[in-house]
Amino acid sequence: MTFPGFHKTFERLPIARQLLLQWVAWISVASILLSGSAALMMKRQLNNELLTRATEEAGNRLDLVDMHLRSLEEEVLRLARHSFSQPHRRKELQRALMADLMLHRETRGLMFLDHSGQVVQTIRPESLNPPERKDPAAEDIHTVLHKGQILRRLEAARGDYILIVPIKNGETIIGAVAAFFDFTVVLQQFFQRRTTLLYAFEQGGHNFFQTGDFVGGQALPYQTSMMRELDISCRYGANDPEFLRPLHDASILLLIISLALVVITIAFCVGLAHRITEPLRKMTETLGGAGDGSEQDGNEVDELRKAIQRHQETTQGTLRELEKSRDEALKATQTKSEFLANMSHEVRAPMNGVLGMAQLMRFTDMTPEQRKYVDAIVDAGDSLMGIINDILDFSKIEAGHFQIDYQDFDLRRCLQSTLQIFEVRAKEKGLDLILDMKDDLPRMMRGDDLRLRQILNNLISNAIKFTSQGRVVVHVQAQPQADEKFNLSIQVQDTGIGIHKEDMGRLFKSFSQANSSITRKFGGTGLGLAISQALCEMMGGSIGVDSSPGKGSTFYFNLIFEKAQSEGGEVKENGTEYSRNLRILVADDSDVNQMIIRTMFKKLGIRVDIAADGLEAIEMAAATAYDLIYMDVHMPAKDGPEATRIILSENRFQPPPRVIALTADMFKDDHRQCFEAGMIDLLMKPVQLHDLRLSLLKHGHRAREDRKPLGQAS
Template sequence: MSAVNILVVDDREENIVALEALLRRDDINIISTTSPNEALRIAWENQISIALVDVQMPEIDGFELVEMLKANPRTKDILIIFVTAISKESKYAVKGFGTGAVDYLYKPLDPYITSAKVDAFIQLAQHQKDIKEKNEELQNYAIMVKNSADIITTVDAKTFRILSINQAVKKLLGYQVNELEQTSIVDMAVPDDQPKLRKKLSEIVNNNMSFAVAEYQLETFDKRTIWAECRITYNNKILFINISDVSPQKSYQQELIKSKEAAEHSRKVKESFLANMSHELRTPVNGILGLTNMLRKGDLDEHQRNIVDLLDVSSQSLLGVINDVLDISKIEAGKFSIIRKNNNVRQVVQATFDLLKYKADEKNIDLLLEIDSDVPQCLLFDALRLNQILMNLLSNAIKFTERGYVKLVLSVLQNVESNVKVKFSVIDTGIGIATDRLAKIFESFEQAEDDTLTKYGGTGLGLTIVKKLIELKGGELTVSSQIGSGSVFNFTNWYAVADAPKAEKIDGNKQRSLTPFIDVHVLVAEDNLVNQFMMSKMLKDWNVNFEIVDNGQKVLDKLLAKDFDLILMDTHMPEMNGYDAAKTIRMNFAEPKRSIPIISLSAATFDHEQQQALSAGMNDILSKPFQPYQLHEKMQHLLEISKGKQLA
């Protein structure tokens, strides 16, 4: 509580000193003067609550001073106590009270009476001050309520009837104030929201909640609907409700929800399209590659072998384009994962280099490799994606270089504890890229020049994939180039140094070591005729007894009629797909058929499709196109597990 200002006015200094000695305490602030004129100035400039005024003073006596104080609006509320030594006759008291005094103190002053009276008036002054402040607050609140853009209303907590409401209701809902007073606040809501509003208000009252926020639709006078945010406070059997029109925000929110739902629908449509495209394109390519592999095993002359080789190269090229499109889609959908493992970086780089060496030799250009001695042998990185990055950059460099060389350089830029910053540089002496086209070459389906596609071919996706892969790995890609002189692509990234992995024995000729199966019966579900032919040839070579059907329903019919050891199931088939067929087997068939091993043979490349296959009950997944040894390994593994369970 702030100190109370007390003004002491007496023409004699010793009287002031005596009064100050009597009144001194922490909750008051004494201001004194011997001049009535000075007293007027002090009262004007300071918030004086009590004035102790001597009656007998030269020039202006106490009565005249008090009359002037009471005549001024700024000082009229000061509590006046006269201090006098003149007669105690009633006529003087009447005159003093008539000028506005509230009490008298008579000289000589009695310390106890003086202290008691002043204390009483200090308390009175404090109460007056508090009342004044509260009145100012109420006035300010009234002004705020009156001019508020929100509806502010008080509501009876028992009946929910409106006790008071401000003028904003006319602007927001179109009602006059007197039309709503003593009506139920619940009736302001649209019919569907009235039970919810009533329930909320009852909950607030019953649980004695001090504050709550909720949104409801309110009905206007002209039968329109607005969304309102209601901020509700409960105190002393009264509900205080502040209602804001949030229709614009709600409309924007609903538009965002619709946009999100549309985007989600569009994403699902795109994913479905890409999944189907993946299956429809990769399935025939799988057939072409399989048939090519079979033709190679035949007795071919040199001309025929060259034709088969060209067929294989064309198929691999088509598969590369398909994979590029799918990779871009997966990256943009945020479903592309980077898997870091302990790998020998020198071996991975050397393998990529060796794979592309023949392309450089065909064009009679040099393909060079430089790996600095301080590059660690083993790092934690995704070998598949690093290979993809280097294959794209080196293939591009070779494609656009007619003479000279293409060089791959590995160097260490920084070495901090067990982490190194490695720089990969692909340098060529090719045609170069114009400065104004450098930024565009990383955009999907863009080429360095408008006629590049005609001259050199390609999808324009390679560098886009490279840039996105490097960014996903946390690295940075830069390029510098000059027309006619060549280009330099650099990408840098931090890697954790790893210990050398244990050497694994690698079977270099898996295809020749594929042993026949003994008394194995397999049901194949495949609707593509070429793939049916391939599977037939493959399984015959392995002495497998098999039957082939072309949809999921026929799988169920065959399995009901006969026993099989394994099912090879394509996922995309007419009438009933592989997912539904697998689910039906796992849920509706009796043992041991319910637990028959199922391998998904699908052209699907999206993670969610592979997860869908596992969720449907399939035991393993093999994506098309695949090598025969890969299928052989999975079949052998699952048959061994199944045989072990039967023996147990």
């Protein structure tokens, strides 16, 4: 199809105008195509994000159902245990426990059976009138009474969840208690509230619970251990108009943006073409009158040359100013780094003396009141050290000096040991501290376990601090990724005071808490969550929170770890015990630190020699064959790394002594200097008795009794 009139009009236009129109047409078509592609990609991405969010939502709710069934089972087990314990309180305990069970809306009744399987007592809530009675199957009773096993069964047709527990008197099974629960009521508690998708639960093809009407649906890939045991499957689907409405809205918005982009592109092209063609037009006019205006053209060229020269001078001046600003910024960063390094040592070193002397006082005979005062000093010192560490960590992150150290570690051992630290605090507050690890969780991983512990310490400490009753549960699971990597997902769930929605935006900001009343009541610097967020991002993950005021909070984070390169876990100790015959030299210029570490070694059954500075350490190491040397890093005359180099280079004993750094420095550069000097390990100040013993177990499992000068070695 042709338009002769249009072609003639187009051909009469100047060449510049023809190029402009062709340019605008091609760019407009390209913009429309790109915008349409972007709209399709955005729609697909939104769809995937909504499906992922819905699947995670179902997984969280199913975990809560699993935990609720476990708590009901625990109450039935408690009823069975107390049925024949404490005979003088048996009836009172039974009544109390049965009353607790009857308070649950899902409880349909309790049934007590004797050793032959005959029903001796049936208890039903008053709301079930007339009471229904359905005795357990004979094979179920046989399993409980003769095998002593707990039986769990779901009858989907009736919606009954049946739990039968044996009653024992010592090792003899004398009866059983059967509890009947309405499983649909349990599901209603967690799935009746507003959800992104709709869900249907089935057993053996029978649909016994559904949150809404939908057709088809997909099988939910997530299953809890209770679902697998009861042979329950779950499908999820959606009401298409409601579910896809956000996608349609997004598509319309993208279409509007695309049209606006085309208009802006056309306007930009018109303006750009004008700026290009206008100089060409002027040049044509100038060339046309070149014969008459040669003198004028020469003046214009001179002015143009001068303008270019002025522009070059201005550009060079700007570059000089930028270089000067860059040098000043680098110098300021270096000054800040040096200040932080000095602050790390100068603040932690005195704290080593305070905490060390307080720990030594614990080993002396004291009155209860004195011990109370000493415990208060240690607790306050530990809190102060935590604040100092938070400030230093945050400063290192801001300065860009924080590094992630990747190494193989035992994930399960790391999680268990971290929770053990908080068991006493949780027990003092009457809280249950629970670690929920998935069965398929890998044992070995490669990553920075120290930073993983730091994040967990912050979140668990906050959960215990803000929870007065109930429990703190740590859920852990790992999803395999490409390139032999794992996405480690951890949730710290508590039943504490919760957080208001308007306060959540301040949680991960530096030196900030939910509100000022929390700071006054619970204390803290407000740096813990900011540091945790920075650590998660440095390890390729993220962190977030869900919370309801008065019900509790769930902090969740994920990290990207690699598959371990070795099969075994990291070796922390080389033996089960260290040698008491070790010859040890300690070099430290502080009298207080000398007294602390000498006393700690004495408590561990080892006598040590003391050097007051690096020079004295060099002289003593040249005269005596030491097995271990604990060397302070900062000392007058000769610092620790320099003294270590001299000792190892002038050593005349075989094998040479092993040098361990005593340091309060927190920077990796300072640690690298120690290792480059020949030191084999670090012991951080303030020195703890437990850490000193671990160091001996790691490096002092065998004394060198046969050490000789190198010239005399056989």
